[in-house]
Amino acid sequence: MTDKKVAVVTGASRGIGRAIALELGRRGIFVVVNYNGSAEKAEAVREEIAAAGGEACVMQCDVSDYGACETFLKQVIKEYKRIDILVNNAGVTRDGLLMQMKEEDFDVVLNTNLKGAFHTIRFAARQMLKQRSGRIINLSSVVGIRGNGGQVNYSASKAGVIGLTKSAAKELASRGITVNAIAPGFIETEMTEVLPEEVKEATLKEIPLQKFGKPEDVAKTVAFLASDEAAYITGQVLCVDGGMAM
Numbered sequence: 001m002t003d004k005k006v007a008v009v010t011g012a013s014r015g016i017g018r019a020i021a022l023e024l025g026r027r028g029i030f031v032v033v034n035y036n037g038s039a040e041k042a043e044a045v046r047e048e049i050a051a052a053g054g055e056a057c058v059m060q061c062d063v064s065d066y067g068a069c070e071t072f073l074k075q076v077i078k079e080y081k082r083i084d085i086l087v088n089n090a091g092v093t094r095d096g097l098l099m100q101m102k103e104e105d106f107d108v109v110l111n112t113n114l115k116g117a118f119h120t121i122r123f124a125a126r127q128m129l130k131q132r133s134g135r136i137i138n139l140s141s142v143v144g145i146r147g148n149g150g151q152v153n154y155s156a157s158k159a160g161v162i163g164l165t166k167s168a169a170k171e172l173a174s175r176g177i178t179v180n181a182i183a184p185g186f187i188e189t190e191m192t193e194v195l196p197e198e199v200k201e202a203t204l205k206e207i208p209l210q211k212f213g214k215p216e217d218v219a220k221t222v223a224f225l226a227s228d229e230a231a232y233i234t235g236q237v238l239c240v241d242g243g244m245a246m
Contacts, residue, residue: 007024007086007087007226008073008076008083009031009034009087010089011034012031012034012035012042013033013038015187015190015191016139016219017089018045018215019219020089020215020222021033021049022048022052023216023219023220027223030057030080031057032076033046033056034059035058036061036090043058057079059075059076060072063088064108064111064119069119069123070119070123073127083124084133084135085136085137086120086124086128086134087137087226088116088120088137090113090116094109094154095150095151101153105153109153109154110157110160117138117161118164128177132176134176134177135225136168137222137225138165138182140158140159140161142184142185142245143155144159144183145183145239145245146245161181162237165180173235178231178234180225180237180238182240183241183245184239184241185213185240185242186200186204186244187212187240188212188214188215206244207241213242225238
């Protein structure tokens with residue numbers, strides 16, 4: 001039980017998810033640090049939030065598993081009595097050319113990135129409807145808007161997140177729940193660190209601001225959409241991409 005607002009951040013053990021959890025924790029929000037396979041990293045995020053004077057807990061859940069999501073979010077509600085903010089950040093990649101892509105690689109990306117967001121919204125929204133308030137923020141991607149060669153699965157999943165966001169926003173608005181998406185561009189994380197230098201150089205030429213983003217750029221945008229200042233914003237896709245999607 002806590003008297004603070006409660007935020008659930010999926011995939012919060014590293015990268016953008018970690019930055020989001022830390023930013024919300026710094027702003028006095030109790031953070032449920034969700035992870036799938038990195039318990040040690042998730043605990044490190046919790047400790048970092050605590051060291052900065054915030055509060056958090058760590059909970060494991062594979063968001064691609066419908067039943068696991070139901071159990072996970074019921075546990076959050078049982079222990080903390082509310083869910084004020086849901087950030088769907090968990091995601092995976094299995095890049096490859098369309099004609100060479102295995103069905104399994106397509107399915108695992110859609111199941112985590114798109115169905116995972118559906119699963120968590122499905123169960124978190126129940127509590128938000130009772131509260132007649134809530135903020136749902138889904139992480140899409142610039143490639144969900146403009147596509148990208150070698151990423152038909154990832155692009156499709158992130159385009160789907162945009163459709164999910166807009167439809168959920170229309171369904172939930174009457175109960176004071178906002179649903180928005182953020183579409184990051186090239187953000188410096190472990191996921192992008194492994195890309196070949198020639199890919200990074202080619203990408204940089206497509207960014208009007210001529211620099212890559214930081215996880216904190218996305219985290220601050222999430223914090224805004226989760227705040228009272230964004231109470232009249234719903235069904236929107238906000239690109240944090242240095243102008244890449246223009």
